[in-house]
Amino acid sequence: MRAAVPFSMRLIRLASAGVAVLESRLEALEMPDGSLVAYCIQPALDPGEILPRYLGQCPAAEAGRICDTILDRVARLVTPALGFDGQPSNWAVKGGEPCYLDVTTPLMRDAQGRERLNLDLFLASLPWALQGLVRRFLLGEILGKYYQPRGVALDFLGNLHKEGLARLLPDFLARANARFSPAISRDEVDRYYAGDARTWSLLQRLRRWDRAWQRRVRRRTYPFLLPGPIDRGRVSLV
Numbered sequence: 001m002r003a004a005v006p007f008s009m010r011l012i013r014l015a016s017a018g019v020a021v022l023e024s025r026l027e028a029l030e031m032p033d034g035s036l037v038a039y040c041i042q043p044a045l046d047p048g049e050i051l052p053r054y055l056g057q058c059p060a061a062e063a064g065r066i067c068d069t070i071l072d073r074v075a076r077l078v079t080p081a082l083g084f085d086g087q088p089s090n091w092a093v094k095g096g097e098p099c100y101l102d103v104t105t106p107l108m109r110d111a112q113g114r115e116r117l118n119l120d121l122f123l124a125s126l127p128w129a130l131q132g133l134v135r136r137f138l139l140g141e142i143l144g145k146y147y148q149p150r151g152v153a154l155d156f157l158g159n160l161h162k163e164g165l166a167r168l169l170p171d172f173l174a175r176a177n178a179r180f181s182p183a184i185s186r187d188e189v190d191r192y193y194a195g196d197a198r199t200w201s202l203l204q205r206l207r208r209w210d211r212a213w214q215r216r217v218r219r220r221t222y223p224f225l226l227p228g229p230i231d232r233g234r235v236s237l238v
Helices: 004-016 051-057 060-077 119-123 128-137 139-147 149-158 166-177 186-217
Strands: 025-030 036-041 091-094 097-100
Touching: 051 060, 051 091, 060 097, 060 149, 060 166, 119 128, 119 139, 128 139, 139 149, 149 166, 149 186, 166 186
Parallel strands: none
Antiparallel strands: 025 036, 091 097
């Protein structure tokens, strides 16, 4: 199965940068029409091991240690050819150390800077009429930050708002600014996350509208699983 090649390459590259990865494997299921559906199989985790929950319960010194470990991995791993989505919800804590969960998105570029990710698959859950617009005007902005260590750090910090962990921002900001330049300000974090939340909220609404159209009007099976409502928090901008 071709998907297994970038999957395996990504696991190797994550491991080479010292990123511990949750045990993961691909399994394919053949459908009645002969097509294949691929599943990423991972062991179930205790809810308290998921990083946002862990950070919400642990002492401040432990939270800082975990933050340092993640930021060190970002600095070591991310290059213009290898991207990384390091937001808090993509991590767990196993044996006291951060363990990465999101292994199925091959954020890799070739020597010419072209995405190795099949962008058609990335866009497939959007309404057909909007896929070209998103590809042209939004996709570069969405994916580009994942290939810059500072951009990955900014995204990690911004998503603390979504997880209800904004109280950690002053300490985490200082730790990020000890590694990345130019320095990241609290205002930049807040404005970045406000824009990111608007973008993803819009994309999720478009998907839900398309799901309703496909099911109720066209009487078709909708082939994607969509998350329920997501509380993305609120950011006050001055």
